[in-house]
Amino acid sequence: MSLKNSARLLQRLIYSRRSIRVFQKREVSYKKILKILEYGVWAPSAHNSQPWRFILILNQDIRGKLVEEMSRLYKADMERDGLPSDMIERRLLKSKLMLKESPVLILVCLDKTVLWSYRDENRDENEFIMGVQSVAASIQNILLGASAEGLGACWMCAPLFCKKLIRELLQLPGEYEPQAFIVVGYPAEKPIPPPRRSVKEVTYIIDGV
Numbered sequence: 001m002s003l004k005n006s007a008r009l010l011q012r013l014i015y016s017r018r019s020i021r022v023f024q025k026r027e028v029s030y031k032k033i034l035k036i037l038e039y040g041v042w043a044p045s046a047h048n049s050q051p052w053r054f055i056l057i058l059n060q061d062i063r064g065k066l067v068e069e070m071s072r073l074y075k076a077d078m079e080r081d082g083l084p085s086d087m088i089e090r091r092l093l094k095s096k097l098m099l100k101e102s103p104v105l106i107l108v109c110l111d112k113t114v115l116w117s118y119r120d121e122n123r124d125e126n127e128f129i130m131g132v133q134s135v136a137a138s139i140q141n142i143l144l145g146a147s148a149e150g151l152g153a154c155w156m157c158a159p160l161f162c163k164k165l166i167r168e169l170l171q172l173p174g175e176y177e178p179q180a181f182i183v184v185g186y187p188a189e190k191p192i193p194p195p196r197r198s199v200k201e202v203t204y205i206i207d208g209v
């Protein structure tokens with residue numbers, strides 16, 4: 001394929017990918033799931049450390065328990081924030097639906113054992129940030145890959161807010177930092193693209209000397 005054609009395809013893929021939150025009741029094959037995770041492992045990573053770990057949650061009992069326990073924590077947070085009860089219920093319902101009903105639920109973790117380490121707090125903190133950035137790059141690859149494969153997906157930040165609970169319930173090693181969920185399935189919605197700031201608005205040019 002010519003470079004011009006692949007640029008056109010990539011452009012179409014990037015512009016048309018949307019966060020999909022409602023899915024068809026259609027199973028996604030294991031082969032297809034592995035295929036989109038394969039896109040993830042081809043992301044760039046700091047020192048090529050590849051710190052992403054994907055945990056495919058297939059057990060429905062564990063998944064149900066996880067969602068219930070996470071919702072309990074989310075509700076307590078919102079109550080502490082003083083949100084009105086109808087808003088709390090709406091938000092809980094929305095996140096529960098996505099987490100319980102999506103055909104595929106993937107937990108993405110950062111494996112801290114592969115990060116570079118120094119006897120220097122500042123450099124260690126930066127290495128951790130590089131790990132987070134690497135995991136994020138891999139999630140973006142998966143979202144784009146899912147879209148290219150005719151699937152819909154959405155990145156969900158919920159695990160960041162209940163790392164301890166997730167670690168305990170899924171019996172993860174202490175060195176695994178839960179970073180995000182990716183919900184995946186065949187899309188049952190076609191969202192309007194949320195607006196973007198223009199390139200000009202977010203770009204600053206430092207010119208001359």
Ligand SMILES: Cc1cc2nc3c(=O)[nH]c(=O)nc-3n(C[C@H](O)[C@H](O)[C@H](O)COP(=O)(O)O)c2cc1C
Nearest residue numbers: 017018019020021154155156157158180191193194
């Ligand atoms: C770090 C991160 C966390 C996100 N967390 C959530 C989430 O918890 N729930 C959700 O519905 N969407 C979540 N999203 C999706 C964004 O809302 C979405 O990407 C944004 O609104 C732009 O829409 P688009 O992806 O369709 O272009 C998250 C996206 C990112 C990058």
